[in-house]
Amino acid sequence: MNMAGLPVLIGKEDVARLLRYKDLLPKLEVALGQFSKHDISEVIQPVRTVVPLTKHNGFLGLMPAYMVHEDILCTKMVAFYNREQGSTLPSTQATVLLFDPESGCVLAVMDGEVITAMRTAAASAISAKFSMPVQSEVLCILGSGHQAVSHYDVFTEAFAFKQVRVWSQRKESAESFASAVQGAVTVCSSAKEAVEGADVIITVTGASQPVLFGEWVKPGAHVAAVGACSPGWRELDDVLMKKAVVYADSREGAMKESGDIILSGAQVFAEIGEVINGTAPGHREKTTVYKSLGMGIQDAVSAKLVYDQWKSQGGDPGVTHQ
Numbered sequence: 114m115n116m117a118g119l120p121v122l123i124g125k126e127d128v129a130r131l132l133r134y135k136d137l138l139p140k141l142e143v144a145l146g147q148f149s150k151h152d153i154s155e156v157i158q159p160v161r162t163v164v165p166l167t168k169h170n171g172f173l174g175l176m177p178a179y180m181v182h183e184d185i186l187c188t189k190m191v192a193f194y195n196r197e198q199g200s201t202l203p204s205t206q207a208t209v210l211l212f213d214p215e216s217g218c219v220l221a222v223m224d225g226e227v228i229t230a231m232r233t234a235a236a237s238a239i240s241a242k243f244s245m246p247v248q249s250e251v252l253c254i255l256g257s258g259h260q261a262v263s264h265y266d267v268f269t270e271a272f273a274f275k276q277v278r279v280w281s282q283r284k285e286s287a288e289s290f291a292s293a294v295q296g297a298v299t300v301c302s303s304a305k306e307a308v309e310g311a312d313v314i315i316t317v318t319g320a321s322q323p324v325l326f327g328e329w330v331k332p333g334a335h336v337a338a339v340g341a342c343s344p345g346w347r348e349l350d351d352v353l354m355k356k357a358v359v360y361a362d363s364r365e366g367a368m369k370e371s372g373d374i375i376l377s378g379a380q381v382f383a384e385i386g387e388v389i390n391g392t393a394p395g396h397r398e399k400t401t402v403y404k405s406l407g408m409g410i411q412d413a414v415s416a417k418l419v420y421d422q423w424k425s426q427g428g429d430p431g432v433t434h435q
């Protein structure tokens with residue numbers, strides 16, 4: 114909040130400057146562990162309320178969360194769509210509100226695009242930390258949009274892969290992705306070519322039908338499945354869902370929102386937070402799928418980091434930030 118008593122506005126460039134994986138990863142890991150204790154004296158986060166935008170092939174998700182000990186109260190509003198190929202409209206748009214939990218007033222209104230990209234990728238990296246094969250050399254990314262970039266950034270920052278492969282529906286998009294990111298990327302002509310032999314596979318597509326098939330996946334590989342966040346949408350086929358040990362960020366969220374889980378009939382073995390807490394094993398030796406749907410606590414932790422950084426860097430109490 115600024116001196117005029119108004120919420121500060123923190124725009125996309127400032128969020129990107131203020132939020133760093135080195136701060137986010139440890140905080141997020143603690144928060145995921147806290148969430149999976151399912152103790153409402155620590156974390157309150159209902160499964161998001163989703164308003165279908167059937168006319169536009171999308172949804173509006175409302176994602177409140179309260180982290181009691183840290184006293185972080187936050188909500189994100191995120192609209193997400195299954196876009197036609199060639200559409201120039203964004204597939205995800207988000208705004209995050211950070212509150213003062215005592216008074217209920219809004220401290221900050223932030224761009225949610227960068228937060229959504231970074232916290233989702235950071236959570237996937239945490240899933241990989243606990244369940245990817247010990248010797249993981251080849252990273253494969255299916256999709257080449259916003260989440261592909263954030264996943265590339267955090268996975269190459271946190272781990273030492275020898276090769277990164279990318280496949281996208283349109284080869285030109287995969288080529289643009291490869292030239293935009295920092296390190297070397299092999300652009301593959303088919304998803305199968307990108308997947309075969311990979312140790313870690315990330316699916317970050319707007320697909321509503323499977324793009325990743327179990328018969329291509331090397332036994333023991335880890336899959337971070339980020340797209341298809343609706344009960345009718347798929348990214349992974351039944352073969353993969355049935356042969357893998359399936360983890361989720363939130364079991365309740367996955368049972369309500371994940372087409373890959375609901376339509377395949379696969380069981381969620383554990384939440385990633387249970388693995389962090391040591392109450393469930395991270396099966397590195399088996400084929401594993403981490404089904405990410407996205408959670409309010411991930412946004413809350415990120416928004417608090419952004420706001421604290423904004424304040425520590427002087428902010429500008431008299432002016433709102435765009």
Ligand SMILES: NC(=O)C1=CN([C@@H]2O[C@H](COP(=O)(O)OP(=O)(O)OC[C@H]3O[C@@H](n4cnc5c(N)ncnc54)[C@H](O)[C@@H]3O)[C@@H](O)[C@H]2O)C=CC1
Pocket residue numbers: 193194203204205229233256257258259260261281282283286317318319320321322324338339340341342405406407408
């Ligand atoms: N689990 C989570 O917490 C979150 C999940 N998401 C989901 O992640 C996915 C990717 O998000 P963004 O990177 O922001 O989207 P984006 O629009 O920037 O990129 C989407 C990518 O998917 C590709 N694609 C679209 N339709 C496809 C199809 N039918 N088959 C194969 N590839 C296809 C596009 O070519 C593009 O490379 C979306 O499904 C989005 O809803 C987004 C935010 C958070």
Ligand SMILES: O=C([O-])C1=[NH+]CCC1
Pocket residue numbers: 191193205207229342406407408
């Ligand atoms: O958690 C999130 O922000 C989203 N999950 C699916 C699309 C957006």
